[in-house]
Amino acid sequence: MIRWYRIFKNLDNAKKAVPLHHMQLIIAKGRKICLAHSNSGFHVVDDFCPHLGESLSKGNINFLNEIICPWHSYRFNLKTGEECQGRTPNLAVHQIKFDDTGFYVGIKD
Numbered sequence: 533m534i535r536w537y538r539i540f541k542n543l544d545n546a547k548k549a550v551p552l553h554h555m556q557l558i559i560a561k562g563r564k565i566c567l568a569h570s571n572s573g574f575h576v577v578d579d580f581c582p583h584l585g586e587s588l589s590k591g592n593i594n595f596l597n598e599i600i601c602p603w604h605s606y607r608f609n610l611k612t613g614e615e616c617q618g619r620t621p622n623l624a625v626h627q628i629k630f631d632d633t634g635f636y637v638g639i640k641d
């Protein structure tokens with residue numbers, strides 16, 4: 533089941549709060565997630581690196597639309613959650629939707 537959380541009033545507010553190539557840690561019902569703004573748009577993943585648990589929102593985004601962990605530089609595809617060399621289980625990837633009522637992230641239970 534997916535639970536939707538409204539985190540911004542609209543897409544423009546999201547773009548102002550999280551500019552291109554930036555990330556933001558968000559806590560939705562106690563779960564730490566990372567909102568990333570890459571060349572391919574907004575993505576939401578768990579903020580917990582599947583390797584050893586570093587906070588991914590402290591990392592970077594590269595031109596391949598991967599999030600790079602700040603600790604050991606493992607790279608995760610922001611769409612699929614796959615680590616580029618398959619060294620860890622996949623990073624949990626969540627959903628986004630936006631419309632006239634707001635900008636939402638959808639977290640799987």
Ligand code: FES
Pocket residue numbers: 581582583584585586601602603604605606
């Ligand atoms: S903790 Fe993220 S790559 Fe090691």
